[in-house]
Amino acid sequence: MWPKLPQVYLQDSFRSRFIRMSMPAPPRLLDLAGQSLLRDQASAIAALEVLPMELFPPLFTAAFAGRYSEILKVMVQAWPFACLPLGALMKEQQPHQETFQAALDGLDVLLAQEVRPRRWKLQVLDLRKNAHQDFWTVWSGTRASMYSLLEPEVAQPMKKKLKVDGCKPGPKPPLAPVEVLIDLCLKEGTPDESLAYLIQKVQQRKGLLHLCCKKLKIFAMPIQNIKKILKIVQLDSIQDLEVNCTWKLSTLGKFAPHLGQMGSLRRLLLSHIHMSSHTTPAKEEHCVNQFTAQFLRLHHLEELYLDSISFLEDRLDQVLSCLKTPLETLSITNCLLSESDLTHLSQHLNVSQLKDLGLSGVNLTNMSPAPLQVLIERASATLQDLDLDECGIMDSQFTVILPALGRCSQLTTFSFCGNPISMAVLENLLRHTIGLSKLSHVLYPAPLESYEDVRGTLHLGRLAQLHARLKQMLQELGRPGMVWFSANPCPHCGDRTFYDPEPILCPCYMPA
DSSP states (O other): OOOOOOHHHHHHHHHHHHHHHHSOOOOOHHHHHHHHHHHSHHHHHHHTTTOOGGGHHHHHHHHHHTTOHHHHHHHHHHOOSSEEOGGGGOOTTSOOHHHHHHHHHHHHHHHHOSSOOTTOOOOEEEOOTTSSTTHHHHTTTTOGGGGGGGSOOOOOOOOOOOOOTTOOOOOOOOOOOEEEEOOEEEOSSSOOHHHHHHHHHHHHTTTTEEEEOSEEEEOSOOHHHHHHHHTTEEGGGOOEEEEEEEEEHHHHHHHHHHHHTOTTOOEEEEEEEEOOTTOOHHHHHHHHHHHHGGGGGOTTOOEEEEEEETTOTTTHHHHHHTOOSOOSEEEEESOOOOHHHHHHHHHOGGGTTOSEEEOTTOOOTTSOSHHHHHHHHHTTTTOOEEEOTTOOOOHHHHHHHHHHHTTOTTOOEEEOTTSOOOHHHHHHHHHHHTTOTTOOEEEEOOOGGGBSSTTOOBOHHHHHHHHHHHHHHHHHTTOTTSEEEEEEEOTTTOOEEEESSSEEOOGGGSOO
């Protein structure tokens, strides 16, 4: 047995350990070396030629934070990795205009040289703020292997050139362009100085600096300004496009040729396109054809979101027939559709592999439920999320689609708020879907029996009782983990009121 230590010894030991823990860690040799270099900018610049690559990230971080513009310019030219993730350093609240311009100026000097430096490795300048988040911190440790993605490919051994009499050396191969990766958000308001400066550099070094954009969001901005910017973007680099503008159909027609050049597009969101009352039917048809024809060139499109599009009625088949590949996501919200549109949708080949289907805000009250039943049936093997909110679906229609819902083996989320459904149909839905092992969340409307009057006044007590009944059924059927909760829009402000099981009320219901 170990001898019992004196109490005083234990207290002193604990106290000394606490003092050691509370003392700040001494600066590391790496930090001291960086601070020493930055104190003498001339020496730092001269040392870059022989500086070990491990020192570049911490020194660059310190130079960026301290706004050492001249060092930044030279470090960009000597950067020893294939990618410089500058965007991760450009925090939202941190002023970076001066240092950002310095980095671009360094790249500009580099591109102006006919013979590039011996240590040239930079291929990509990444300005995306959510990319390579941990690059700058990991290099302060020893986990350099994480950055294989930022390293250039291993150079192939150079083959010996054969000397042939009478042959002159061929022309020099063109210099490879540097790619600048950026997520663009085009909107009116205060001009983005950083973007303006970047565009200027891209225009000056045309062919040597490629502006690549994976995510592009367009808000309220004149179409002329949008077209000017898109002229200098490598449109085939865009994979995710959101057009959140209130455009006339004719404006969409002007934008359409740019859409057709986005051959790598995987996700398209288009909202609020309306038709002018002065547009002739011929002009309208021309604009629609001009837009839908672009889908023929989008061979990688997987997700399509159409919201508040006024020209879709009786034309949905025209849009779908131009799609070249099956969709994984189709969301058509707040649009007018005809029954023939829904029939074409249910029969189209490109919806047989849907994972997400949304028809929120599409009025189905006076339509036959058969096309919707066929649509769900055809996608039942892959469908994961289904949104039928605010569709005006009645009891009789809902009953028809229940068997198809019961076959959606991959379904995880089902939402159908805003539909006048009775408690009996809700209970029937529960019985049809109880065997879907992956279904975890069902968002249902307040059943008809929970309203006090035709004006839509909810009786919260009744709703709580009906909700408790559904939870009891889930318990009895062996699926207590499946979450069912109700949400209804407030008749005063439109915000949703949730019930699970107690109401989470919007401010309109709160006492004054």
